[in-house]
Amino acid sequence: MTHRHVVVVGAGPAGLAAAEAALSAGARVTLIDASDRPGGQYHRMLPEAYDAARPEVLHHGWRAFDRRRRRVLTRPRCAWWSDTSVWALERPDPERPGPPRVHVLHGPVDGGGRRRLTLDPDALVLAVGAHDRVLPFPGWELPGVFTAGAAQALAKGERVVVGDRVVVAGTGPFLLPVAASLLEAGSRVLEVLEANTRGTVARGWSRRPWQLAAQAGKSGELAEYAALLIRHRVPCRTGRTVIEARGDGRVEEVVTARLRADWSAVPGSERTVAVDAVCVTHGFSPQLELPVAAGCALRTSPGGEFVEVDADQATSVPGVYSAGEITGIAGAPAARAEGALAGWLAAGGDPRASALRPLRRGRDQGRAFAARLARAHPIGAAWSGWLRPETVICRCEEADYASLCRAATRPESASARVAKLETRAGLGPCQARICGPTVAELNTRLSGAPVEPPAEGLPAPVPHRRPIAQPIRLGELAAPSEPAADGSAPRHL
Amino acid sequence: MNGTRVAVLGAGIVGAACARELALAGLEVTVVDRGGAASATTSHGEGNVLVSDKGPGPELELAQLSRTLWPQVLAGVAERSVAAAHAVEWEPKGGIVVATTDAGADGLTRFAADQRAVGVRADVLDAEALAEAEPYATREHTAALHYPEDAQVQPAGAAAALLGDALAAGATLRTGCEVLGAVTRSGRITGVRTSAGPLEADWFVNAAGPWSGELSARLGAPVDVRPRRGDVLVTAPLPPMVFHKVYDADYVGAVGSSAGDLQTSAVVESTRGGSVLIGSSRRRVGFDDRLRPEVLSAVAAKALRLFPTLAGAAVMRAYGGFRPYVPDHLPVIGADPRLDGLWHAGGHEGAGIGLSVGTGRLLRNLMLGEPTDLDANPFRVDRPAVLGTTARSVSEESP
Numbered sequence: 066m067t068h069r070h071v072v073v074v075g076a077g078p079a080g081l082a083a084a085e086a087a088l089s090a091g092a093r094v095t096l097i098d099a100s101d102r103p104g105g106q107y108h109r110m111l112p113e114a115y116d117a118a119r120p121e122v123l124h125h126g127w128r129a130f131d132r133r134r135r136r137v138l139t140r141p142r143c144a145w146w147s148d149t150s151v152w153a154l155e156r157p158d159p160e161r162p163g164p165p166r167v168h169v170l171h172g173p174v175d176g177g178g179r180r181r182l183t184l185d186p187d188a189l190v191l192a193v194g195a196h197d198r199v200l201p202f203p204g205w206e207l208p209g210v211f212t213a214g215a216a217q218a219l220a221k222g223e224r225v226v227v228g229d230r231v232v233v234a235g236t237g238p239f240l241l242p243v244a245a246s247l248l249e250a251g252s253r254v255l256e257v258l259e260a261n262t263r264g265t266v267a268r269g270w271s272r273r274p275w276q277l278a279a280q281a282g283k284s285g286e287l288a289e290y291a292a293l294l295i296r297h298r299v300p301c302r303t304g305r306t307v308i309e310a311r312g313d314g315r316v317e318e319v320v321t322a323r324l325r326a327d328w329s330a331v332p333g334s335e336r337t338v339a340v341d342a343v344c345v346t347h348g349f350s351p352q353l354e355l356p357v358a359a360g361c362a363l364r365t366s367p368g369g370e371f372v373e374v375d376a377d378q379a380t381s382v383p384g385v386y387s388a389g390e391i392t393g394i395a396g397a398p399a400a401r402a403e404g405a406l407a408g409w410l411a412a413g414g415d416p417r418a419s420a421l422r423p424l425r426r427g428r429d430q431g432r433a434f435a436a437r438l439a440r441a442h443p444i445g446a447a448w449s450g451w452l453r454p455e456t457v458i459c460r461c462e463e464a465d466y467a468s469l470c471r472a473a474t475r476p477e478s479a480s481a482r483v484a485k486l487e488t489r490a491g492l493g494p495c496q497a498r499i500c501g502p503t504v505a506e507l508n509t510r511l512s513g514a515p516v517e518p519p520a521e522g523l524p525a526p527v528p529h530r531r532p533i534a535q536p537i538r539l540g541e542l543a544a545p546s547e548p549a550a551d552g553s554a555p556r557h558l
Numbered sequence: 559m560n561g562t563r564v565a566v567l568g569a570g571i572v573g574a575a576c577a578r579e580l581a582l583a584g585l586e587v588t589v590v591d592r593g594g595a596a597s598a599t600t601s602h603g604e605g606n607v608l609v610s611d612k613g614p615g616p617e618l619e620l621a622q623l624s625r626t627l628w629p630q631v632l633a634g635v636a637e638r639s640v641a642a643a644h645a646v647e648w649e650p651k652g653g654i655v656v657a658t659t660d661a662g663a664d665g666l667t668r669f670a671a672d673q674r675a676v677g678v679r680a681d682v683l684d685a686e687a688l689a690e691a692e693p694y695a696t697r698e699h700t701a702a703l704h705y706p707e708d709a710q711v712q713p714a715g716a717a718a719a720l721l722g723d724a725l726a727a728g729a730t731l732r733t734g735c736e737v738l739g740a741v742t743r744s745g746r747i748t749g750v751r752t753s754a755g756p757l758e759a760d761w762f763v764n765a766a767g768p769w770s771g772e773l774s775a776r777l778g779a780p781v782d783v784r785p786r787r788g789d790v791l792v793t794a795p796l797p798p799m800v801f802h803k804v805y806d807a808d809y810v811g812a813v814g815s816s817a818g819d820l821q822t823s824a825v826v827e828s829t830r831g832g833s834v835l836i837g838s839s840r841r842r843v844g845f846d847d848r849l850r851p852e853v854l855s856a857v858a859a860k861a862l863r864l865f866p867t868l869a870g871a872a873v874m875r876a877y878g879g880f881r882p883y884v885p886d887h888l889p890v891i892g893a894d895p896r897l898d899g900l901w902h903a904g905g906h907e908g909a910g911i912g913l914s915v916g917t918g919r920l921l922r923n924l925m926l927g928e929p930t931d932l933d934a935n936p937f938r939v940d941r942p943a944v945l946g947t948t949a950r951s952v953s954e955e956s957p
Contacts, residue, residue, distance in 0.1 A: 155848070155851055156848045156849075475722065476725065476733070477718040477719075477722045477731065478715075478722075480595055480596060481594070482594070482596075483714040483717075486714040487645045487714065492833075493795070494794050494795070531875070532876050532877070533854075533874065533875055537872070538869065538870055538871065539791075539793070539836070539858050539861065539862060539869055540869030540870060542791075542851075542854060542873055543861075544855075545855070
């Protein structure tokens, strides 16, 4: 038994599993989440006020999650810090490599009394998850256009219906549960549009089909959603997407078009559909600001950039582990397996323990699934053909496509950071969480410049770099920080 | 001078300003940078165009020349491209310096009197005038001065505008091109080896900012320019609350100090986008880019002393950069006495944005044998602080 102190950031499926495994290995655990309750995006819990009588109807694997949550949070060696944001990670001196000091703000975001605390863990597990990725298109900033994740959160979390006539569009298996949530909440779903062609999807999924057997649970889940859509007579189309939303003050209709494999729209295939809401998803962007702040190396895969981890979920930084969607978009079962591995090993548990074998297998299957998912649901390179000069790319700063083109095509302002300061794309309150990957892609494509090598001391201008990971009030920052005492934070289940 | 080839090494704002002057004078200019144009120190600062923080002396003279040149330069940019001029975000908003202690008030009053003697406008603000100029500033002050000549730019936009002028005048830009060493012939530099092949020229200008020390060492003529780190906080967009560049009287002391350990002083200003920028810190930690929350905390605490009402403002971003620091706090502008054909233009510490256009003009005058607007001798390369026995590779300096 060890008594290492493991800090786990993120209490979704990966983080909860990490906390549980670290406790089993004998560590003292501090589990941190910005939300008031555990579960992350996957087990999105209803706010107390709306508590569902039978949450299991809305959530897959609810009972297992509920058991795990109680088992973990009631352990005496576990401090559960809800309403806690990690606003900075402070890397140690290079001569003393190890996990960073964790700077947190504890207390409700809206409250005035957040405390600034620091933690110096023996090991850190980052399991902060991902958020929706949405590509811009003309009219996407209109009220009534939702990210699929937001629409699902409203339907599942607050039982709010986003509209009566809804089109769900984008790419990936997430389209199905989103449509299902909308149906459950009482919306009429007019159609579900998968942008990739049938051929792309089929080729992506059917490579090495035996690997899919391991994800039977996942396919079963998807089959349930598909059956629900059939029951409600919702047409599901491939090779078609929403290329424009129109309306006076809010969305009133969408234009859909047939897409080729590269996502270029087929001229003449446009159709106009009257809607009062549209939900869009183009996959997920991992939340990489904390891994980047910790100094973790990233890897580039067909599905985008993720944290690089080894077979033990260890990142390139000693003492820092990573699990869940920030290492690859592979779904909750894989996230749980990764989390359990990361937690156990972060706690100093025996890497040869026999219980790790099924976890490693589950993790490897998850990775294979992630690779397949990325191949079946890629983002086609020609998507930017939907854009018009006046299309807003960065919603916070209202930077349009024309301004991005202007900056990127002049050599004196083409450098990513210079273009950003000129167009202001990515400088607004969301700090490029929504537009960052899009702006980076467009800038690279428009300028034709290779990725810039970072100058000594100055970090590469990657969109995930946010040294201040969460907003902090000037008054909170000016106050001295307190080292966190054990179990100093309240727990509430 | 047609046909004379000049290679400007570094596409930051100083390199851009030099390239602009030389290209407009008809020289054949190539600008090289190992990264992208304006992507390092230039785009990691605040965009100060200040006379207020400089006491009488050569640096103030260069600042006054630059302040005179900026509007002329920008008028030229606007003729070429209205969009480029707009992107400079030139704000001649003036600076306000606030002292919050009696000692600070005495120092500030004396400093301003010396500045006035050499033509700097420095108007005393009484409590009522300060409250009118900056209604959200602290009332707990002991003295306040208004410097109407202080201005601000968006530094990356400013550098892009200067470089755009140079390119329009025929200069070429090579980015992603790192200088590896010099090619010399009988005591004269005739070319540089770069990661993209050799580059020949008649003159070379070291404009590598805080990396000037390392670059000059690679070229075999080291100058003692070292990095001095600074950090800036950026708030979420706010309703207008800060109307000038407002800083505390400690700032002047921090600028002039040589201490390696942390120095902080409050510099608060708003930008066109609505964010408030909050500086500043000075640390000599080599090229260590790690975020230090205690540094940000100290900067925040100082800023709140000036603007207590900003306590609830959300800081959404922080960035840091490296100033090119020379031990005697003076820029290095002129020919290298050890290697014919090599020139230096750098070492402006935190003032390079403002001083860039004056530096470009002065360098051109020196290169072409024209009369200069001010005495260039104090900036010469062969002074002890630059060539002294302390000259060494910057990479040797560790935290």
